Amino acid sequence: MEQTLIDPASFARLKTLIYDLAGIDIKPGKEALVSGRLQKRMRELGIDSFKHYLDRIAADPEGDEVVLLLDAISTNVTSFFREAEHFALLKTETARWVAAGQTRFRVWCAASSSGEEPYTIAMTMMEAFGGRKVDLRILATDISTRVLEMAKRGTYAASAINNVPPDLRKKWFVPDGDGRLVRVKDELRALVTYNRLNLAKPPYPMKGPIDVVFCRNVMIYFDNQVRSRIIGEVRRLVRPGGLLCVGHAESLSTLQGDLLNVQAAAYRIPG
Numbered sequence: 668m669e670q671t672l673i674d675p676a677s678f679a680r681l682k683t684l685i686y687d688l689a690g691i692d693i694k695p696g697k698e699a700l701v702s703g704r705l706q707k708r709m710r711e712l713g714i715d716s717f718k719h720y721l722d723r724i725a726a727d728p729e730g731d732e733v734v735l736l737l738d739a740i741s742t743n744v745t746s747f748f749r750e751a752e753h754f755a756l757l758k759t760e761t762a763r764w765v766a767a768g769q770t771r772f773r774v775w776c777a778a779s780s781s782g783e784e785p786y787t788i789a790m791t792m793m794e795a796f797g798g799r800k801v802d803l804r805i806l807a808t809d810i811s812t813r814v815l816e817m818a819k820r821g822t823y824a825a826s827a828i829n830n831v832p833p834d835l836r837k838k839w840f841v842p843d844g845d846g847r848l849v850r851v852k853d854e855l856r857a858l859v860t861y862n863r864l865n866l867a868k869p870p871y872p873m874k875g876p877i878d879v880v881f882c883r884n885v886m887i888y889f890d891n892q893v894r895s896r897i898i899g900e901v902r903r904l905v906r907p908g909g910l911l912c913v914g915h916a917e918s919l920s921t922l923q924g925d926l927l928n929v930q931a932a933a934y935r936i937p938g
């Protein structure tokens with residue numbers, strides 16, 4: 668099949684479908700990008716028209732193909748210690764909370780992709796605990812069951828941990844396969860629980876109180892209506908004094924409300 672541009676009617680239908688399914692706002696002008704990504708999937712399925720592909724999605728909105736469609740539309744790109752300033756803040760804040768006597772820590776990583784981010788959170792907090800016995804649990808969620816499976820496995824290309832500090836590399840990873848892979852140690856994996864959660868469909872099933880939420884590099888896909896619903900849920904779940912980190916390209920601006928800006932793309936819940 669030649670690369671063809673999606674027709675306006677199918678693009679409009681896709682836009683509505685994706686928004687209803689995942690709150691993802693496909694902007695005008697993305698026709699070429701979307702066409703290329705969808706056609707790759709359509710070729711794999713032997714489907715030759717956008718209309719037929721969208722009919723298939725609409726017929727089974729809870730099905731596996733939806734996950735693959737969303738994966739094609741959004742990106743799962745992530746890395747260990749991405750936007751490292753947030754982890755420096757997390758380490759300082761955690762150490763401060765520990766010094767104040769806190770022993771129970773709950774963290775939510777709201778678009779965890781393939782797990783690099785929640786494992787970085789886990790390594791960072793363990794560093795800050797400095798060997799003290801504490802109760803730490805990290806909930807990591809994503810809409811994509813495909814990336815959640817990768818995250819649970821905790822196996823990565825050896826090159827993926829190049830920007831993990833050498834002492835942490837040694838402490839938390841073991842070689843896997845023929846040496847081209849590394850695996851997160853069970854002890855670290857045990858701190859993270861993975862679940863599917865669609866950020867566009869509040870209320871979320873958690874109760875809180877949560878100390879820290881990482882919701883990074885996903886807000887960018889949403890319009891202000893969806894973003895404000897997410898912030899509302901974060902406000903419900905995070906304890907006063909707790910933190911919210913968003914991606915560096917995603918400052919909350921008009922949605923900040925009474926959240927305190929502690930550093931770039933990091934906010935404290937007042938109280």
Ligand SMILES: C[S@@+](CC[C@H](N)C(=O)[O-])C[C@H]1O[C@@H](n2cnc3c(N)ncnc32)[C@H](O)[C@@H]1O
Nearest residue numbers: 689742743745778780810811865866883884885
């Ligand atoms: C670019 S990755 C960001 C990963 C990580 N937070 C980071 O900053 O490195 C975006 C992730 O958001 C997820 N996502 C997209 N729409 C979502 C939704 N409605 N609810 C939950 N996750 C969503 C995608 O599946 C993808 O894994």
